[in-house]
Amino acid sequence: RLMKKPTAFKTFLGIFESVDDASQAVSDIIAAGIVPGALEMMDQLITQAIEEAYHFGFPLDAGAVLIVELDGLKDGVEAQAVRVEEICKKNNAREVRIARDDTERAALWKCRKRAFGAIGRLSPNYVTQDGVVPRSKLPEIMRFIRTISEKYDLRIPNVFHAGDGNIHPIILYDERQPGEVQRALSAGHEILEKCIALGGSVTGEHGIGAEKIDFMPKQFSKDDLDAMQTLRRAFDPDKLCNPHKMFPGSKRCAEFTPRKQAAA
Numbered sequence: 001r002l003m004k005k006p007t008a009f010k011t012f013l014g015i016f017e018s019v020d021d022a023s024q025a026v027s028d029i030i031a032a033g034i035v036p037g038a039l040e041m042m043d044q045l046i047t048q049a050i051e052e053a054y055h056f057g058f059p060l061d062a063g064a065v066l067i068v069e070l071d072g073l074k075d076g077v078e079a080q081a082v083r084v085e086e087i088c089k090k091n092n093a094r095e096v097r098i099a100r101d102d103t104e105r106a107a108l109w110k111c112r113k114r115a116f117g118a119i120g121r122l123s124p125n126y127v128t129q130d131g132v133v134p135r136s137k138l139p140e141i142m143r144f145i146r147t148i149s150e151k152y153d154l155r156i157p158n159v160f161h162a163g164d165g166n167i168h169p170i171i172l173y174d175e176r177q178p179g180e181v182q183r184a185l186s187a188g189h190e191i192l193e194k195c196i197a198l199g200g201s202v203t204g205e206h207g208i209g210a211e212k213i214d215f216m217p218k219q220f221s222k223d224d225l226d227a228m229q230t231l232r233r234a235f236d237p238d239k240l241c242n243p244h245k246m247f248p249g250s251k252r253c254a255e256f257t258p259r260k261q262a263a264a
Contacts, residue, residue: 006037006071006072006073007072007073007074008071008072008073008074008077008078009037009069009070009071009077009105010069010070010071010077010078010080010081010098010099011067011068011069011070011098011099011104011105011108011109012066012067012068012069012081012084012085012088012096012097012098012099013065013066013067013096013097013098013099013108014065014066014067014068014088014093014095014096014097015059015062015065015093015094015095015096015097016062016063016064016065016066016088016091016092016093016094017062017063017092017094018063018064018092019041019043019063019064019142019146019158020139020142020143021063021064021091021092021093022041022063022064022065022066022091022162023041023064023138023139023142023162024091024139025066025087025088025090025091025093026039026041026066026135026138026162026163027135027136027138027139028087028090028091029068029084029087030135030136030163031136032083032087034070034080034083034084035163036068036069036070036071036084036163037069037070037071038067038068038069038163039066039067039068039069039161039162039163040066040067040112040159040160040161040162040163041064041065041066041067041158041159041160041162042064042065042067042112042115042158042159043063043064043157043158043159044060044061044062044063044064044157045122045155045157046115046118046157046158046159046170047059047060047062047064047065048060049115049118049119049121049122049157050111050114050115050118052118052121053114053117053118053121054110054111054114054118056107056108056111058111059095062094066088066162067108067109067112068084068088069105070084081098112159115159116128116159116170119157119170119172122155122157122172123155123172123173123174124174124175124176125172125173125174125175125184126170126171126172126173127170127171127173127184127185127188128168128169128170128171129167129168129169129171129188129191129192130166130167130168130202130203130204130205130206131166131167131169131191131192131194131195131200131201131202131203131204132164132165132166132167132195132200132201132203132204133165133167133195133198133199133200134165134198134199134200135162135163135164135165137165137198137199137200138162138165138167140198141167141191141194141195141198141200142158142167144191144194145158145167145169145191148187148190148191149187151187151190152183152184152186152187153183154171154172154173154180154183154184154187155172156169156170156171156172156187157169157170157172158170161204161205164204165200165204166204166205167195167204169188169191171184171187171188172184192212192215193215193218196215196218196219201219202215202219207246208245208246209245209246210244210245213245213246213247213248214248216246216247216248217248225247225248228247229247232247
């Protein structure tokens with residue numbers, strides 16, 4: 001539906017001791033019926049990289065930070081702001097900073113948007129996943145990611161859209177080290193399987209493509225997949241749009257590269 005353009009904004013930086021506390025704060029904010037215009041989480045590895053690159057003023061010892069932006073009519077935003085601050089503090093936020101003006105607000109969002117650009121300070125290579133879980137399951141999936149990090153001996157920082165449960169675990173690896181590429185792929189595979197088990201999906205915004213084809217039968221029944229294929233054929237009978245993507249049984253795009261054809 002069409003919404004009126006917001007007339008007021010309130011942007012927070014909630015600083016937490018742990019990812020668990022920040023994740024629970026997200027769940028509680030949504031459970032309270034508050035729908036922020038934006039609700040983003042960054043863990044310690046990400047904030048340290050951002051701080052080294054951009055010197056925003058993030059505390060380097062914080063386990064996680066939340067960026068919360070409320071928008072709407074002024075009176076409503078002010079009332080929600082009080083409630084959001086209470087929820088953050090109830091979940092052990094050590095500090096809740098409020099952007100004092102548009103300059104501070106813009107600086108905060110600039111750092112968030114440049115987070116992926118700072119990853120190069122952490123690792124020469126990384127692979128990012130795009131799962132999604134119900135927001136009430138955020139604490140559980142974040143604990144699971146920590147377990148996977150330990151299992152595969154790989155660092156996995158997190159920066160993601162907490163407000164809709166869309167996670168982006170960033171699996172760091174060095175392709176020059178024997179075995180690290182496969183460990184990174186296996187770690188990502190387990191994280192996506194857990195997203196399905198928690199009632200979520202293997203993609204929140206970037207789609208299935210070729211990489212996640214094998215997950216489709218785990219998430220959908222054969223009847224579901226047949227219905228999708230029927231719909232696709234109705235609009236694209238010659239399979240010209242994104243061929244060999246999304247559906248099981250499709251050949252991987254790597255099999256159709258000029259290099260492969262030339263070698264044949």
